[in-house]
Amino acid sequence: MKILVMGAGAIGAFVGGCLASAGEEVVFCARGENLRALREHGLEIFGVRPLRLETVVATDDPHEFAPYDLILFAVKSYHTAHAGSQIVGCLKDGGAVMTLQNGVENEQRLAELVGRDAVMAGNSRIGAELVSPGRIRHTSNGFVEFGELEGGETERAKALAIVFERAKIFGGIVPNLLSARWEKLIGNAGFNVVAALTGRPLGAILDDPETARLTRTLMTEALTTARAAGARIADDYIDRLLRHGQARLRLNRPSTLQDATRGKPLEFEAISGAVMRTAQRLGVSVPVTVAMYTLLKLFDGGRASAAAGASPTPAAASGN
């Protein structure tokens, strides 16, 4: 199967690497340093499931190798509009664009660009970090659960299941994509946000009763919003998530924390922003999510303007 990995960050590179290693014809679309590293040195995954690909096909123009049976859409959410316009016309008839991004809003944006029938979505259940261009550390899990926007096991979903199974990254076809996507977002709305704002991995956050409580509050606000949006989420979902985090993800540094550490833009719009916007539309009160959204936006904006040289570190200060 011919597959384009749109965005070769930690998740795209891991999934694409596994698929290439299983014999699929994989093209990585990347930019800058990452593109150069992929072309010159291939791809290296180390950690839980090591993998070395001496050569990979990499490009910054998806059209170069089009058309594709499947496009795995794995760019950061704030690049969706741009990357989405790049892949228009790159899909074979009946092919699919599967977003593996954080949040619940990318499906709609992609549908506007490539048509709703072409869009599928998946949850990447993969702990991975891009440690340097072309080099990925795989830290936990390692599979993708996916489905059709309208639900159901279509022929193309079944075909993809076989391909993912061969690559050992198949996590199941989800019958209710809306619920599954919200489940992932509930986790991100707690874990990613608190980790990014405190700079600490999940173990430290969950060991402290106050930050554990904050994490639960954020997840509860997201869950209330999810249900208002029609998602079906089990009553004990948050308990299970927190237990899983405490037991299995103690050293996990969520992607938003990785971005904060590296000075990259933060994906707060797709996470806290998505919960907040949905909640406001449906009349759900999410005061703590709004506060965290505001903090992340201000923090992110400060680094962006500092990087652009617009706003030097303020010299004046207070004794308050």
Added chain:
Amino acid sequence: MKILVMGAGTMGAYYGARLQQAGEDVVFCARGATLQALQQHGLEIKSINGDLTLPTVVATDDPATHKPYDLILFCVKSYHTDEAARQIAGCLRPGGAVLTLQNGVENEAAIARVIGDDAVMSGNARVFADMPEPARIVHTGMGYIEFGEIDGRISDRAREYEAVFKRAGILGKLVTNIRDLRWEKLMSNSAFNSITTLTGRNLGEIYDDPDGIRMLRVMMEETVAAARAEGANIASDRIEWLLDFVNRNLRESNSSTLQDLRRGRRLEYDAITGAVLRAARRHGIDVPVTESVNALLRLLDPAAAPPP
């Protein structure tokens, strides 16, 4: 008047320097690098109210060596209150006062437990300044003290301190409602210090985002609810007045807590958001945003981080 400045950080050093300049007999109590710098080089102030160099100051790490004092300005970080209060026990002249200028609303009681209720007075330090290195102060805004007796009466000693502060150019006002004003300052600290620290932005940048102003307002409303439950009288227009005042005067400022974070120092959040949270919980008041911000600051605190 013989005055001990307990804790020669930014505000203690600034007020102490102005008092010494005005001819008062000032002793600075400090530790480590600050003590050494004070003893060797004195104090240097760059100030909007005129620069000031004091080549010689009296500095010690033991307040008892120069006792007794007519006034002790209590300026240590709140997490050092208990230890510093024990150090000054027995150092006051009869009838003298310990005037706490610290952040928060809980230090008065903590000091009183050690040296007695009658000796404690309370004040708001209204000064914007930074200490880029020990014993060197850059003063950028305001620079006065509003203070009073905790029970609100105008005592003789309060009148004396008022005259002393006035001569030194650091008098804000002698007031009869210092408890209310302490809560107002806490309302300001809880919002401004927390958000600047968690975002790394100055006040003007926070104001430029409507969500930023909204969050400042929410945090202040939570503090006012806790303050009123504690019996403080906060006028209903104080939040809007303060937001407007800061926007007109302090857009370039950030906060002492952000300065501490940037220098890898321990954060004083517990006396601020922690105090609001404790008061709210005593009265069963929900303060979800303050509680969340307090939790984040706990883990962000360099003193809480595990060794690298």
